[in-house]
Amino acid sequence: MPSSAGPSIDTITEGGRVTQVGEGQQAEESAPPIMTFGAPTTGEILAERYELVEHINNDSAGRLVWRGVDVVLRRPVAVVLRYPGGDSATEMLQAAVAASRVIHPNLVGVYDAIDEAERAYVVREWVDGRSLREMVADGPLDPGRTTAIGNAVASALAAVHATGMVHGNVHPGTVMISDEGRVVLADARTDGADSQENDVRAIGGILYFALTGHWPHAEAPLHGATAGHGRAAIPDAVRDASGAIAAPRQVRAGVPAYLDDLTMDLLDAGIAPPPSDVLSAELARLDIPVEDDGYLEPAGPLRFAADNGEEPSPLASVAGRKVAVGIAGLLAVALVGLLIGISILGNDDETPQTEPVARPSSSAPAAEATPAAAVRKLSVTEVRIVDPDSKLRDELGGAEKVIDGDADKGWDTDTYTRSNFGNTKSGMGVWIDLGEERTVKSVQVSLSATGASAQLFAGTTDPPPTSSGDKELFASYKKNPIGQPFEQHDGTTMTFNGFDADAKYRYLLFWITELPPNDRGYQVGVQEITVQGS
Structure with missing residues (x-):
């Protein structure tokens, strides 16, 4: 049953799973009850437009996530409320305004952001599905599904980075997979704590988590992604005596070499990651249908290889340290149309007149380099x-x-x-x-x-x-x-x-x-x- 007003609000799920984007990590089981005054109630209409239907959960920041309905357009929405509003809600509202300016199929749509002093709330797209964190709780994903999810996240980040902004909150709780298979990234931050480079490195964490069920950032977790605490716990990566993480192929069988190498390269602090658009183009190339076996061995686990005895082209390999930088020049043509469909919108009349926090990319342009030698059997x-x-x-x-x-x-x-x-x-x-x-x-x-x-x-x-x-x-x-x-x-x-x-x-x-x-x-x-x- 939906929650009524009171000093705390319990998490509500459908069928044992959260059904909303961007919930981040759920609050720890040891967290104190959330004390609010004038807490929302079922049936309440916010801004004379958004009717609250059901409380879904509370995220790690103590914000309340509700399922609602836009009574004007008659469409389902998600409403994220924060108590109080005012100065303490500035970061949330700025992030919402910034996100509303980027339209991309792999980004959750943001419709409205309102500050009422005693509370603030963001209204955004409702997506029926599960977060990556919840999906992997049923078991690690296969390499093909992992590549497709990584491709979608990289594409979303390329759209964000093209505006000069940073997402700053990429982790298994903010990557959402709808019931129809659409992958969306939600819950951007604009608190200045991150960089575009960290966004790209976070894709390595997403790939690692999808392949193994373990999170490789326990010592320096991303926002809301702390491992090892309460309901929000994500198992830490397998590590050796020195603390170095084991590669996905050492954790489970069947992980192809190209995906293992790319994941570990993105997690290696000693290797400069490629820009998000370059990474997106490479993952898009690798994200091919299973029946298209031009680079797939006819038997055994998914693996990209050249079976015809000929040397594959430099683009036929993602393995090898620094390969993403090496292929940057070769991907230039593929990148020309990457941002088609991305629309940078002006301020909407219904959003507060707060300019997004825009920061230049910290990722240096790809250096001119000779393409890396193709890796093969x-x-x-x-x-x-x-x-x-x-x-x-x-x-x-x-x-x-x-x-x-x-x-x-x-x-x-x-x-x-x-x-x-x-x-x-x-x-x-x-x-x-x-x-x-x-x-x-x-x-x-x-x-x-x-x-x-x-x-x-x-x-x-x-x-x-x-x-x-x-x-x-x-x-x-x-x-x-x-x-x-x-x-x-x-x-x-x-x-x-x-x-x-x-x-x-x-x-x-x-x-x-x-x-x-x-x-x-x-x-x-x-x-x-x-x-x-x-």
């Missing part, structure tokens, strides 16, 4: 099993199956009585020869079971495939680890990204240190190893 000329501690050396057959493109066939270890190879050896692994020195971006290893521990090494020598040669090889390679080791990994896919972009690699060693259990003991199969690079 590299060919492997030779593989073999390395087993330095074995006397029988009876587990060496079948190594070629890990590069045959068939994930249903692979190389298996023997079954051991303990996870540490029965305490008979320090480990064993798969040695890879790329045939020549190459730039390597990542190595993905698909395993037959969860719970294995492994790491990746690089080397420069090719000793003979004998027991003594394997000992020599491992002693040399273990001095050069790539990325972080996986410990009892809860997935079946391990992705190693810690390659030096300025270095060349020919020989790699995937090294298994701990086996997962099965119904007979401890064993694992290496189903497929894929090396990405140029």
Whole structure:
């Protein structure tokens, strides 16, 4: 039932879910009741036009979100009220006025902003649907859906940034997906605390959250996006001992390399993000229908690759550090029509005569650069099993199956009585020869079971495939680890990204240190190893 007047107002939902845009993070369960005087009531008409129908929820700032009806135009609206009005509501009203000047299909429409001193309210478009935060509560999204949402958010931000303004409040609670699949961004801020660069970086957080269900900004959260508190809690990203977040491909299987790389690049403070219009154009290119498989492998998880044996064009890859800046020049033609449909409107008679807070972009123009080399699957000329501690050396057959493109066939270890190879050896692994020195971006290893521990090494020598040669090889390679080791990994896919972009690699060693259990003991199969690079 809708709330009546009183000292506090409870959250009302339909079917257990909030059905309104821009609610941000819900107030924490420990937050005190919201005390108001003259609180709104069902059926009340504001400004002789907006009838309040149902209280939906309170956002993290204590504002009241109501479903209403514009009795003049007979359309549903959302009404966001703040107590009191006056000076304390300036930021909310300025943000509403600024947002009303940008018309874009991926931005929630703002219709009115009114200050009545004792309260202020903003009237905006009503969208039936769920926030991204609520949607991902049912489970992480697939890569295609994630790319489409990221594309919509980037497009909305490009429209905002084209006016010189900043959104400043991009997080899973302000990204809304309607029941018809439309993605809209709501609840902009104009408090001067953010920049266009931070807006763009926030898209990395949106992609990471959609793919993993975890929020990567717990230590420095975006507005209203604090993790770990009450109803509003969003699980923090998986982190290593140093606090660095795990890449999406390390959290769950099936995340394509191009999306993993783009997400981590946007989250990397050491890499300048591209302007929002460049990012929007690139995500739009990647956001292709599933049936359009020109760059999709015919089987397995969604991945962009060149299957025809030819070098893909520079635009066919988003992977690689700084790639967004590198492709900026190539995207110029695509960007010509990006802002078509964006209308910058003058002040409406029904909005307060408050000018929006406009700030120049903090994102530097993309530097002229040579397009980054296309990242693709590299060919492997030779593989073999390395087993330095074995006397029988009876587990060496079948190594070629890990590069045959068939994930249903692979190389298996023997079954051991303990996870540490029965305490008979320090480990064993798969040695890879790329045939020549190459730039390597990542190595993905698909395993037959969860719970294995492994790491990746690089080397420069090719000793003979004998027991003594394997000992020599491992002693040399273990001095050069790539990325972080996986410990009892809860997935079946391990992705190693810690390659030096300025270095060349020919020989790699995937090294298994701990086996997962099965119904007979401890064993694992290496189903497929894929090396990405140029």
